[in-house]
Amino acid sequence: MALPTSAHEGPGLSLSNPEQTPWSETERLAALRAYDILDTDPEAAFDDIVALIARVCDAPIAVVNLIDAGRQWFKAEVGLGVRETPLDTSFCAHALLQQDGMVVPDATRDARFACNPLVTGDSHLRFYAGSLLKTAEGLPIGTLCVLDTEPRLQGLTDLQQQALETLARQVMTQLELRRALRLASQSQDAAGRAIAASNYIGVYDWDITNDRVVADARFAEMYGVDPAKAARGAPIVEFFGAIHADDIAATQAAIDVAMRTLGEFEAEYRIVVGDRERWLLATGQVYPDASGAPAQFAGVAVDITARKTVELELAQTVAALKQSEAGFRALADAMPQMVWS
Incomplete structure (x- = not known):
């Protein structure tokens, strides 16, 4: 199913406008920060995802992009060379207003982006496709996106779009498991202190x-x-x-x-x-x-019941992480063959 390509008239973007979104910006930012992911070091699990989607979509730029207050921060990126940019030039901020994501076949023909410095300036961006990163509660915290300096009037192929949506879900799986491991570790420390006292x-x-x-x-x-x-x-x-x-x-x-x-x-x-x-x-x-x-x-x-409970939860989380990574590796191995065959 294709992502929406219709353009909104005018640049009036507001992430906190209740008429544009079913969620408040306060709720969305709280959900993002609950993952404790902003300003962390690069991690292979996310780097592998952007490398794969860039290859699948034959795109020079691919990003795991998290929309913070006033900035967009990149957990992983290919082709940008920076970790964050201001929100006022963000394509992905507009994507948050869509149900599932957004495709911009030619930014010079889209009223939202025709005057964007990333389009008119040296970056020369023309094409954008992003799939939302959504929490279990439906709150969008960012996108997995690909960009190109050439327009693509036909958008992505069905396989490329399926890969974009699948890998966006994989990003959320990694974020959820990363948070679960952190919380389990904190609980284990708390349980240890409780036992000691x-x-x-x-x-x-x-x-x-x-x-x-x-x-x-x-x-x-x-x-x-x-x-x-x-x-x-x-x-x-x-x-x-x-x-x-x-x-x-x-x-x-x-x-x-x-x-x-x-x-x-x-x-x-x-x-x-x-x-x-x-x-x-x-x-x-x-x-x-x-x-x-x-x-x-x-x-x-x-x-030691409290400690054993935490150990069991941690073991289950680690097992889920390994299963998720195994599934991603299988997808990563198969996807290029599917694309080029």
């Missing part, structure tokens, strides 16, 4: 010979054991029974190694008490009796 640490002391675990109230509550009973001493099985079925074997193996070597113990595992599942990090040390046999096993357990 937390009192949710339980202490235990297992008398191996008599099979009695004496624990404080926090440790007992973690495992769903009556604190009064834990204070007197309870068999290890009463605590062990709360460990998630999928984690029992690995936890038991770690205990066996500590017992056999009279060494340190460390294990991460889930605890299920009622309908509540928590992650614990348990550490300890085995001490021998006079004969050298394991007699005492003492240590602490820390609730």
Whole structure:
């Protein structure tokens, strides 16, 4: 489906005019800045996209362009050699007023751009095609665009336009995943600080010979054991029974190694008490009796549920990023063959 090529009469562009847009400029700028992308260093994921779309469209200029207040800033570019330009000469700012993007076959014949310094000056721009970069809420934050110094009265081919729209969506995927990774990292740092400051640490002391675990109230509550009973001493099985079925074997193996070597113990595992599942990090040390046999096993357990949740979310985000990049690589490998075949 072709992008619109109809020209608006006159240069009266206003990104904050409610009659021209269903969104406010305040909302749009807030959405852009939520990605924390402005004024960041070049990144290969975006550089690859502009290189590919420039080749597919046989265009000397291609840009990932983000429309900020008073300027357009380029996350990636081919053929420009600058990172930003003033907004008053921007083609892409006009594209934001369209539903999906914009094509300008010949800028000298378009009332919006005929007097634009980029058209009348040394840049000699004639052709423009841009596909919007839209958030999930439909807010346009910029474009993926190609430009040429020669007019193209027929616009882009169907394949070129499909590539432009597809790669614009890929830009948004990269922005979303980049933001997700940043937020996950921040959450992980916050979770680490919370754990470090937390009192949710339980202490235990297992008398191996008599099979009695004496624990404080926090440790007992973690495992769903009556604190009064834990204070007197309870068999290890009463605590062990709360460990998630999928984690029992690995936890038991770690205990066996500590017992056999009279060494340190460390294990991460889930605890299920009622309908509540928590992650614990348990550490300890085995001490021998006079004969050298394991007699005492003492240590602490820390609730690390917050940390594990962040780790899982981060792992899922990284997996999604790898899948997205794999899809882009496949498209990048196939697209030139499709264009030139």
